[in-house]
Amino acid sequence: MDKLCPACNGLDVIKDQCPICGEQLLDGGSLQNYVGPYSPYMESDIENQCIHILYCAECGYDARIALQLIYI
Numbered sequence: 262m263d264k265l266c267p268a269c270n271g272l273d274v275i276k277d278q279c280p281i282c283g284e285q286l287l288d289g290g291s292l293q294n295y296v297g298p299y300s301p302y303m304e305s306d307i308e309n310q311c312i313h314i315l316y317c318a319e320c321g322y323d324a325r326i327a328l329q330l331i332y333i
């Protein structure tokens with residue numbers, strides 16, 4: 262068994278709305294791509310999660326969401 266993030270692997274699309282302007286938020290990808298594998302974000306308590314950055318192209322709002330990894 263292996264685990265993967267559905268959003269990183271194109272199995273799922275994150276759909277969320279900007280709380281500021283109501284535009285569709287865009288998936289900026291996994292936080293791992295930004296901070297590297299040895300950051301505090303990669304502590305064991307979130308090892309079954311993939312943190313994604315969502316951002317709004319309209320107003321610049323951004324947020325982080327934790328996605329549950331799925332087992333394949």
Ligand SMILES: [Zn+2]
Pocket residue numbers: 266267268269270290291311312313328
């Ligand atoms: Zn991911």
Ligand SMILES: [Zn+2]
Pocket residue numbers: 279280281282283284317318319320321322
């Ligand atoms: Zn916005």
